[in-house]
Amino acid sequence: MKKITDTEQIRAANRKQIIAALRAHGPLARVELCEITGLSPATVTAITSDLFSIGFLKESSTTPEGHQGRGRPKVNIDLNSEAAFVIGILPSVNQLEFVLGDLKGNLRETHKVAIQLDRLDEQQFITLVIDGINDFLAFTGIDRNRLSAIGIAMQGPVDSDAGVITWSPALSITNVQICQPLEDRFNVPVGIANDSDIVALALRHLNNYSHDINLVSIVLGQGVGMGALINGQLYSGSRGAAGEFGHVKFNLEGPQCRCGARGCIEAYCSDYALYRDASTIMHLPSSDNHRPTAAQMQAIIDxxxxxxxxxxxIFEQAGRVLGLGIANLVTVLDPERVIITGAGVHGFPYMEQSLKRAMSESLLPNHSTDMVESYSWQEDLKATGVIQLSLERGD
Amino acid sequence: MKKITDTEQIRAANRKQIIAALRAHGPLARVELCEITGLSPATVTAITSDLFSIGFLKESSTTPEGHQGRGRPKVNIDLNSEAAFVIGILPSVNQLEFVLGDLKGNLRETHKVAIQLDRLDEQQFITLVIDGINDFLAFTGIDRNRLSAIGIAMQGPVDSDAGVITWSPALSITNVQICQPLEDRFNVPVGIANDSDIVALALRHLNNYSHDINLVSIVLGQGVGMGALINGQLYSGSRGAAGEFGHVKFNLEGPQCRCGARGCIEAYCSDYALYRDASTIMHLPSSDNHRPTAAQMQAIIDxxxxxxxxxxxIFEQAGRVLGLGIANLVTVLDPERVIITGAGVHGFPYMEQSLKRAMSESLLPNHSTDMVESYSWQEDLKATGVIQLSLERGD
Known part of the structure; x- marks a missing residue:
């Protein structure tokens, strides 16, 4: 363990708070920073002064609200988005994606490499990622000194404390110690999280949800993923295996799930389940049933x-199963809000009514179906999420 | 908001950490305190010196492990259990219970008053509680200056941030602002939590579970309650309504639940449900079906x-429902451990086998049924829990 004095730890925590407040609410006056963070004016002044000196802050052209009258005009301060950058890495079955985010959390560039990751051994995979980061830095022209953190979003469970990929459908290797080699090579902190979990981080970054302390995101698509912010922090459980909402059992005598069990929520509501059910009652082009394509799912929507x-x-039944699953989740977790998104959200209008009816039947009086919202899907949501994950590490 | 400088906040947080470490692991040498808390030797010395000066600490007669050789013998330090006390209050349908805890978290005295709380209006209830605390202080001979905090454990949802009882089966009044009047009168912090939630605090206080960061407790009895520690903190949700595990729906066409819905886990596994099912197939003395007595439940066990x-x-089926409910909970929350306790745990041996079988059928590979344990029930568990809640406020 690095020896850090308590004062340094506190200063680092306060600095994180100030950067996070500016990222969520900036530009801000110093007095607003004090209100939002609860820090003293002296602390805010000291830390913002440090942040100015390293170029992380700039004065903003907007003046604080309510400023009027004579005297020296007060100025707002804001993050300088060019001062530091993070790189996010999103490995999936046939692709390795790199994204570049700036200090404000904006997605700046994306680079996708088609490659079958499941053919690589551990050393090949790590080398590929390191080479990819170097290429991406060169391509984007970002100086390595301005790289402040790296984040990885993996399909499947991860041990985020140890920086390990437990297993992933994208890889044939397991228990991959991925963060340490990247930290050693690039000398920046490296974070890792499950790729459904980070969607919750991305949604919080969007203005509407930035005040939600307990937030659940449900990602419909090839599977049914879930992410949760608990007390404002990404929650991944004691083994990195939390949020497997898609494998909550709705009916043990229900349809076959990919996991081997029957009647999981995913076996009703995921793309493969909806495609399977649809192709049972109507003529659809035959498909790799495990992964219907976006075009195949669009044909169903049409x-x-x-x-x-x-x-x-079929979609009404999927909505009912999803609604009862969410109601049970809410009964146990009592989140501020549940947001349904993912590529599968295109079919959500055909699930929504039965979902809300099923929830109404099942919720206790403290809760209402209003807490559930859908959010239109862009692939960028995962990119935004992995950038947020990186920034949390780098600040 | 009280104006507190950052340094004072940090000092208070460090002090809490040191007291908590001594309570869980004491007596300890100062060097061990540094290891456990991660605080610097200088900080530990400064804070323990303060705590000695107000009498909270004493030198312990045990010497640190591994000490040998010549020179000045090092001494361990420990909490002085007599230095401060907390009072816990447990209102229930026909009873108001007061418990006294010492600085180490020991349950020292209990006092129960038989009274029908549901006949009281808000002012009567608050006055009754205040008078009861004064009487209890007088009776136990504890000086009011040594009272460091008060805690309240309520049946039903509470808003712990606002210090409000949302509603409770024990009361006919709702939205009762209870903490503020007690803080004003006794000039100590007052905490409130749901009475199933605090069982999780009590279990953590017991040695075996003190290292569990994410811990779920299930309380079998008149209902089926749940408490959760998430990242080491009691989690009560965004509306104080988390942990209503008993009202997770197992089967919407299942048996009638007291809440009005059908097929809740409680409608299979609680005392009233088991008594109702048992009396359907065998002759049992008629009872107030809502609340079978301990003797009536014992007759069923016999x-x-x-x-x-x-x-x-009937108990096997209850075990199966409970097991599938817990498996779904684990699939979403991935806790370190799930502990089943409560008065209803007497019947658990007849549920255990089917519970574990159902869990095995339903869990993903990351999890094993070993994470579930039962814990023999004593009413003291709630008293211990409310003392822990109070101590967290008072430290």
Whole structure:
């Protein structure tokens, strides 16, 4: 363990708070920074002065609200988005994606490499990632000194404390110690999280949800993922295995799930389950049933739009299962809000009514279906999430 | 908001850490305190010196492990259990209970008053509690200056931030602002929590579980309660309504629950549900079905012990429902451990096998049924929990 004095730890924590407040609410006057963070004016002045000296802050052209009258005009301060950058890495089955984020959390550049990651051994995988980061830095022209952190979003469970990929559908190797080699090579902190978990971080970054302390995100698509912020922090459980909402059992005699069990929520609501059910009652082009394509799922949505009632009933049933699952989650976790997103959210309008009806049947009086919202999906949400993860490490 | 400088806040947080470490692991040498808390030797010396000066610490007669050789013998330090006391208050349907805890968290005295709380209006209830605390202080001979905090454990949801009882089966009044009047009167911090939640605090206080960061407790009895420690903190949700595990729906066409819905876990596994099912297949003395007595539940256990197979099947089914409910909880929350306790744990041996079988069917590979344990019930567990709650406020 590095020897750090208590004062340094406190200063680092206060600095994080100030950067986070500016990122969420900036530009801000110093007095607003004091109000938001609860820190004393002296502390805010000392830390912002340090941050100015390293170029992290700049004066903002907007003046504080309510400023009027004579005398010296007060200025707002804001993060200088160019002062530092983070790199996010999103490995998936046939692809390795790199994203560049700036100090304000903006997604600046994206680079995707088509590659079958499941053919690599551990050393090959780590080398590929390191080379990819170097190439990406060179390509974007970002000086290595301005790189402040790296984040990795993995499909499957991770041990975020140890920086280890437990296992992933994207890889054939398991228990991969990925963070340490990257830290050693680039000399910046490296964070790792599950790729559904980081969607919750991305959603919080969006203005509407920035005040939610307990927030659950549900990601519909190839599976049914979940992320949770608990007391404002990403929660990943004692083994990095929290949030496997898709494998909550709805009915043990229900449809077959990919995990081997029957009646998991995913076996009703994921793309493969909806495609399987749809192809049982109507003619659809045959597909790799494990992963229907976006075009194949769009064909189903088109058929729903054209009024196919039998197909609509499949989505209504999926909505009901999802609604009861969410109601049980809310009964146990009592979050501020549950946000449904993911590529599968395109079909959500055909699930929404039955989902809310099922929730109404099942919720206790403290809760209402209003806490559930859908959020339109862009792939950028994962990129934004991994940037947020990196920034939390780097600040 | 009180104006507190950052340094004072930090000092208070460090002080809490040191007291908590001594309470969980004391007596300790100063060097061990540094290791456990991560604080610097200078900080530990400064804070323990303060704590000695107000009488909170004493030197312990045990010497640190591994001490040998010549020179000045090092001494351990420990909390002085007599230095401060807390009072816990446990209101229930026909009773108001007061408990006294010392600085080390020991339960020292208990006083129960039989009274129908649901006949009182808000002012009467608050006056009753204040008078009761004064009487209890007088009776126990504790000087009011040594009272460091008060804690309240309520049946039903509470808003612990605002210090409000949302509603409770013990009261006919709702939204009772209870903490503020007590703080004003006794000039100590007052905390409030749900009475199932505090069982998790009590269990952590017991040695075996003191290192568990994420811990779920399930309380079987009149209902099925749940408490959760998340990242070491009691988690009560965004509306104080988390942990209503008993009202997670197992089967919407299942047995009637007291809450009005059908098929809640409680409608299979609580005392009233087990008594109702048992009395359907065998002759049992008629009872207030809502609250079978301990003696009535014991009669059922005796019948189980004598080999009544039909009755055993009822408990097996309850175990199966509980096991699937816990498996779903684990799939979402991934806690270190799930501990089953409560008055209803007497019947647990007849549920355990089917519970573990159902869990095995339903868990993902990351989890094993070993994480579930039962813990023998004493009413003291709630008293210990409310003392822990108070101490967290008072330190």
């Amino acid at each position: 058929e729903l739009d054209s009024g196919n009632e039998a197909l609509q009933r | 019948e189980l012990d004598s080999g009544n197979e039909a009755l055993q099947r």
